[in-house]
Amino acid sequence: VPRLNYSTIKVNTQNGVTKRLIDIMEQKQTNLCCSADVGTKAKLLQLAQEVGPYIAVLKTHMDSIEDFDQELVIELQALAKRHNFLLFEDRKFADIGHIVQQQFKAAPYCIADWADLITVHVVAGASSVDALKQIALQKNVGLIVVAQMSTVDTLTSREYMKKALAIAQDQQEVVVGVVSQNKRPRDAGLLMFTPGIKLGGGSDNLGQQYNHPTEAFEKRGIDLMIVGRGIYQDEQPAQKAAEYRKVGWEAYLKRL
Numbered sequence: 001v002p003r004l005n006y007s008t009i010k011v012n013t014q015n016g017v018t019k020r021l022i023d024i025m026e027q028k029q030t031n032l033c034c035s036a037d038v039g040t041k042a043k044l045l046q047l048a049q050e051v052g053p054y055i056a057v058l059k060t061h062m063d064s065i066e067d068f069d070q071e072l073v074i075e076l077q078a079l080a081k082r083h084n085f086l087l088f089e090d091r092k093f094a095d096i097g098h099i100v101q102q103q104f105k106a107a108p109y110c111i112a113d114w115a116d117l118i119t120v121h122v123v124a125g126a127s128s129v130d131a132l133k134q135i136a137l138q139k140n141v142g143l144i145v146v147a148q149m150s151t152v153d154t155l156t157s158r159e160y161m162k163k164a165l166a167i168a169q170d171q172q173e174v175v176v177g178v179v180s181q182n183k184r185p186r187d188a189g190l191l192m193f194t195p196g197i198k199l200g201g202g203s204d205n206l207g208q209q210y211n212h213p214t215e216a217f218e219k220r221g222i223d224l225m226i227v228g229r230g231i232y233q234d235e236q237p238a239q240k241a242a243e244y245r246k247v248g249w250e251a252y253l254k255r256l
């Protein structure tokens with residue numbers, strides 16, 4: 001594992017969003033991204049309010065919020081400002097360039113207007129990144145390339161992953177990092193985001209597999225952990241988020 005620290009990444013990045021994110025991580029001493037996969041506005045706002053102090057990033061799937069509207073966005077932005085975290089819409093854009101541009105901007109979600117981070121698959125090639133880049137640079141949105149998925153039967157083979165990492169490295173002006181499980185980009189300016197993290201480990205019955213945060217930070221050298229059900233399905237999400245924050249930060253310090 002390369003003993004990369006966040007300050008080195010900050011020095012090497014060409015991307016303003018990465019710098020903002022690392023500043024937040026260092027100030028709040030957290031490498032936790034909470035995946036807020038709840039189904040309503042009320043639940044999302046409640047969760048964001050509770051975990052806000054402990055997270056660097058709040059990740060959403062807005063197309064799963066049954067009563068989504070722009071008021072939700074305004075309230076989330078206020079919480080993001082109050083607690084100092086970024087908003088990450090995990091849209092996983094995957095289509096041809098012309099279509100991903102439309103999906104990035106279109107109502108009702110208007111993702112380009114409020115997201116700080118978005119994910120993009122590169123199954124269609126670098127052209128998806130190119131297409132999103134034009135809008136993302138204007139709107140100050142950072143792209144995260146999905147290089148390798150967490151599922152037991154993922155199709156993101158080693159070959160695929162290597163090519164996806166290469167696309168991320170080629171586009172560092174707009175790319176903040178990658179989603180991957182066990183390989184980080186060679187370049188020191190990119191962040192590695194890793195889902196499939198849970199203190200208890202295990203799996204669900206739909207292909208998701210979990211690793212312990214300590215193992216992920218110390219052995220695989222990840223930079224941010226993405227935790228969903230491990231936090232929001234707990235009876236006390238705030239306490240759980242605080243616990244993940246502590247475990248993740250200590251594991252990061254230990255690997256340095």
Ligand code: UP6
Nearest residue numbers: 035148149150195196208227228229230
């Ligand atoms: N996610 C994965 N695996 C990937 C990429 N993304 O689980 O390879 C996302 C899911 C979900 C979150 O879309 O929002 O990370 C994981 O949630 P969980 O912790 O509840 O399993």
